[in-house]
Amino acid sequence: MSHPTAAPPDAERKIVILGAGPTGLGAAYRLQELGYRNFRLVEARGKVGGLASSETSPNGFTYDIGGHVLFSHYEYFDRLFDKLMGDDYQELVREAWVWMCGRFVPYPLQNNIKDLPKEVVLEIVMGLVEAQKTPLDLDAIENFEQLIMKQFGAGLAKYFMMPYNFKVWAHPPRMMNKEWIGERVALPSLQRVLGNVILDRADAGWGPNNTFKYPRYGGTGGLFERIVPYVKEHLQLERAAARVDLDAKVVHFADGTTESYDVLMSTLPMDKFVGMTGGAAPTAVRDEAARLRHSGSFIVGVGVDRPADTSKCWMYYPEGDCPFYRVTYLSNYSPEVVPDYTRQHSLLAEISHSEFKAEDRETVVDRTIEGMLNTRLLRESDVDKIVDTYVIERDYTYPTPSLERDAALRTIHPWLHGHDVYSRGRFGAWRYEVGNMDHSVAQGVEWANRVVLGEVEEELTYQAKRGC
Structure with missing residues (x-):
């Protein structure tokens, strides 16, 4: 990510950013850092920060x-x-822990099963041994549930992976894809698990x-409130977008006001934004947006x-x-x-x-x-x-990184970009994998670099490669 300071020749283009969460604030901060002045950051609530407030x-x-x-x-x-x-x-x-079997066990659980009841330890180890008898064939795995069973075995799936993931996602793991996990789930090493059990060794340091x-x-909101002084001349609070006219390039707000734009970034949930475009969205785009979970x-x-x-x-x-x-x-x-x-x-x-x-x-x-x-x-x-x-x-x-998600994004993003609209952020990009606060700020910064400097959005390269 480069950091030039001079405004480009086409700075007269008006940019409107919907949503002052981490992505919108990151984009606005970067625009002013680049010397860009013709932009508006609009937030429906009375404060900034979005889900990080x-x-x-x-x-x-x-x-x-x-x-x-x-x-x-x-x-x-x-x-x-x-x-x-x-x-x-x-x-x-x-200092993270898992509450299970009436006790706290150090996180990640799969590296610290030695602290569980012996019969549970045996069930987990036998399940892991059975699961890892054959090499992992990712191409043969269709969903997250299958990946859980193949990587973690029946024991860990029963006691932790299946019930916990349903609790956090509120969706059955069989409805989720296998691509999202990245560094967020500690995939178990059989040698490490057995070594920790046999040697009674604590192992709580894994993770980013x-x-x-x-x-x-x-x-956490205290961090994002501190961006406000840098962008306050461009920021408007308590102004909720209600409808977007893509042909006229005008955002209509719930208070009856409007805002024209040349380039629009929306951090609103992608399915909601598509709905706000009314009849402008083709049937295929509306159908794919409805499939997002x-x-x-x-x-x-x-x-x-x-x-x-x-x-x-x-x-x-x-x-x-x-x-x-x-x-x-x-x-x-x-x-x-x-x-x-x-x-x-x-x-x-x-x-x-x-x-x-x-x-x-x-x-x-x-x-x-x-x-x-x-x-x-x-x-x-x-x-x-x-x-x-x-x-x-x-x-x-x-x-939710559902089975339908990636195909939906490959349809919706190109259509939006064809109208000079960019959907970014935790729910704008709809990619949990890049939805942490640092990821979300980076999405905004890289988008500003793309629009102003013509740079590639590294955080969302998968979209750029598909013409998004």
């Missing part, structure tokens, strides 16, 4: 929209973080985020009037004794997310929902507290010490 409850507890951590694949993002945050951040060593950063103030979430924050008694960061929950799939000790990330860190701590639970996994909004707080008691996050004596509960609800939190 944070909210503060009436009782003064700050909660993120999910368990975010900051680790980066990009030098540009690292430099931007350092510039924006200065010394106002915490640097932490990951074994150390991470976190803003000291304002949660996603899940939503209830994010439940719980504030407790006692200090945390652990250094844990986050925990995974595959079993049915709780509704959540992950809980974060958010106050362990920063003392500033609770009113008084010396006597309080906070927990952040994530519960997914979809057409395949219904969740009751009215009972989600009570079920979350019950689940925290069941899994020893809370003691019975803590119930009277709960001083805050807060629910954040979002209908779009995970873009």
Whole structure:
């Protein structure tokens, strides 16, 4: 990613960016960095950050929209973080766990099964041995469930991989493709697993985020709020896009106003954006957009009037004794997310929902507290010490890497680009693999470099190669 500073000759083209989440903010920041001035960044909500924003409850507890951590694949993002945050951040060593069989086991589970009951260890090891008797033939594997069975075996599939992945994705793994996992799932080495069991060896260091950063103030949203001073002259809040006229190149907003453009970047969910184009979308594009799948979430924050008694960061929950799939000790990330860190701590639970996994909004707080008691996050004596509960609800939190997804993207992106529209971001690109905060910022930055400088979007090269 190059970083020139001079504005190009065609800077008079008007750019409109829909959505001031990480991708929209990344694009806007890069445009102003390049000296480009003719752009507008428009956000429907009253604050920036999108799914990476944070909210503060009436009782003064700050909660993120999910368990975010900051680790980066990009030098540009690292430099931007350092510039924006200065010394106002915490640097932490990951301490992640899996709650299973009535105990906490170090993450990743597949490398630490020695801590499970012996009969479960035997079942997992035998399943892994059986699964890896024959070489992996990816071409013969049709979906994520088949990959789980072939790579992890029946034991790990039964106890963790199948129930956990349904909990987090709210879709059966058989409906998901096998291409998305990348570095996000630790594929097991039989030699490593057996060595850890026989030698009683702990093995918790795997993963791209074994150390991470976190803003000291304002949660993850505190990082993105610091971009605002650089783009504020171009930023408009509380202005929701309602319809897009692709022929006239005009965005119509819910408040009755309009905005013309020469180039448009949308970070809105791709299926919603296609719907906003009305009859302009061909039947094939509308049909493919309707095939895109996603899940939503209830994010439940719980504030407790006692200090945390652990250094844990986050925990995974595959079993049915709780509704959540992950809980974060958010106050362990920063003392500033609770009113008084010396006597309080906070927990952040994530519960997914979809057409395949219904969740009751009215009972989600009570079920979350019950689940925290069941899994020893809370003691019975803590119930009277709960001083805050807060629910954040979002209908779009995970873009599902479904079997239909890639074919849909190959149809929709070229059609949009033919109208000078670029769909980017976690739900704009609809690629979970590049949906972390650093990925999302990089999408915006690389898009700005593409439009202004003619560079290739490295983060979305697969689209560029297909004429997208």
